[in-house]
Amino acid sequence: MRKQLAKRQEEVNAALEKVFAAGKNLPQQAIFEAMEYSLLAGGKRIRPVLLLEFAALGGLSAEDAMPFACALEMIHTYSLIHDDLPCMDDDDFRRGRPTSHKKFGEALALLAGDGLLTAAFEQMLSAESKAQPANRLAAAAEIASAAGCFGMIGGQVLDLADQKEKVRLEAEPYAAEKLTQINRLKTGALFRAACRGGLLLAGVREERYLSAAERFADALGISFQIQDDILDVTGNADALGKQTGNDEKQGKATYVALWGLEKAKSQVKRLTESALRELSVFDELGGAAFLSWLVSSLSERSF
Numbered sequence: 667m668r669k670q671l672a673k674r675q676e677e678v679n680a681a682l683e684k685v686f687a688a689g690k691n692l693p694q695q696a697i698f699e700a701m702e703y704s705l706l707a708g709g710k711r712i713r714p715v716l717l718l719e720f721a722a723l724g725g726l727s728a729e730d731a732m733p734f735a736c737a738l739e740m741i742h743t744y745s746l747i748h749d750d751l752p753c754m755d756d757d758d759f760r761r762g763r764p765t766s767h768k769k770f771g772e773a774l775a776l777l778a779g780d781g782l783l784t785a786a787f788e789q790m791l792s793a794e795s796k797a798q799p800a801n802r803l804a805a806a807a808e809i810a811s812a813a814g815c816f817g818m819i820g821g822q823v824l825d826l827a828d829q830k831e832k833v834r835l836e837a838e839p840y841a842a843e844k845l846t847q848i849n850r851l852k853t854g855a856l857f858r859a860a861c862r863g864g865l866l867l868a869g870v871r872e873e874r875y876l877s878a879a880e881r882f883a884d885a886l887g888i889s890f891q892i893q894d895d896i897l898d899v900t901g902n903a904d905a906l907g908k909q910t911g912n913d914e915k916q917g918k919a920t921y922v923a924l925w926g927l928e929k930a931k932s933q934v935k936r937l938t939e940s941a942l943r944e945l946s947v948f949d950e951l952g953g954a955a956f957l958s959w960l961v962s963s964l965s966e967r968s969f
Contacts, residue, residue: 667959674715674728681732682706682739685785700770700778701785705743707761712890712964713738716860716957717867720879723951724868730795734805734867737786738860741813744782745822747775754826783813797867805867812859821852828919845919846888853894854887874947882944886961889937892930893967895920899927938965 682705689698714735721731728735750757750765751772757765767775790806797805811817825848861879870876899922921930941961945954 667956667963670956671715671960671963674718675711677728677732678711678714678718678735678739679706681736685736685740685789696770696774697777697781700766700774701781703769704747704760704766704778705740705782707763709739709743709761711739712960713742713856713860715960716857716883717864719954719957719960720861720864721868722864723875723948723954724865724870726797726864726868730797731864731867733789733792733795734802734809734863737789737809738856738863740782740786740789741809741818742856744779744786745818747779747782749822751775754822786813795867798869801867801869805863808863808866809859812855812863817851817855817859821848821850821855824848825852825918842921842924845921845924849888849891850884853891854884857887857890858883870951875951878944878947882941885937885941885944886964889934889941889961889965892921892934892937893965895922896927896930896934897968898922934965938962 685705686698686702689695692698717735717738718728718731721734722728746760747766749755750760751767758768759765763769765775766778769775770778787806787810790802790809795802813819815823828848858880861883862876865875865879898920921933924930925933938961942958945958945961948954948957
């Protein structure tokens with residue numbers, strides 16, 4: 667299974683490396699350099715891998731799903747560039763090296779994020795995929811909604827609002843529902859887009875599959891965020907490729923701050939089990955053994 671993940675990651679990386687090749691010798695090549703700096707800096711490529719796997723459940727080849735997988739990674743990377751800016755989370759390191767604004771300055775980093783978001787839609791509208799036009803439209807609409815104000819951006823707005831109000835757990839105890847609302851949008855939306863988008867791209871329209879994919883993604887997305895919160899406390903900065911302890915320094919509400927380490931770990935286990943149960947419906951489409959392994963692996967990750 668680990669080899670299958672590595673193969674998928676290599677396929678995604680190879681496709682991403684080709685995206686901006688045509689911009690290397692243009693007068694505005696600085697923007698392509700800045701976009702590639704963050705896009706090709708590594709990362710687990712979980713969102714594109716999920717999209718490829720769910721598309722495969724519907725019988726679509728990795729080649730035809732790849733433009734959408736790349737688009738998801740571009741959107742995710744743009745969000746990281748913007749998250750790291752001084753006006754947002756103000757981080758100096760990402761994936762083991764200086765963040766985009768530390769390397770290129772704030773203006774070019776901002777434009778690199780904008781460029782990646784725009785390029786994502788160029789990818790989905792390109793002629794490289796042989797998926798049916800109606801299926802491509804449905805998947806693109808799913809991804810657009812997840813990336814926008816009803817999804818990832820909406821979650822970021824809620825997160826910033828809490829930071830601006832200087833909410834602290836000791837002063838105003840966070841309800842788990844409030845924290846989950848933020849992370850279901852900020853982190854979970856792209857997970858849902860990957861899973862549902864992959865099915866839609868492959869022409870799968872049955873509600874039982876789409877609903878199971880959404881519930882799976884919701885459980886995985888929150889579990890993933892809780893594990894991130896745990897690693898911000900217990901993780902190794904070198905292994906993570908970014909500074910640890912930032913959440914506590916900034917007074918941000920996290921699952922660890924809300925529950926403590928042990929309960930946070932138990933919630934990762936509970937949500938992982940919930941995600942695994944949702945995969946059983948896909949036995950009818952050939953099974954999801956790799957996805958089951960991936961979910962379990964992510965719950966135990968140390969980076």
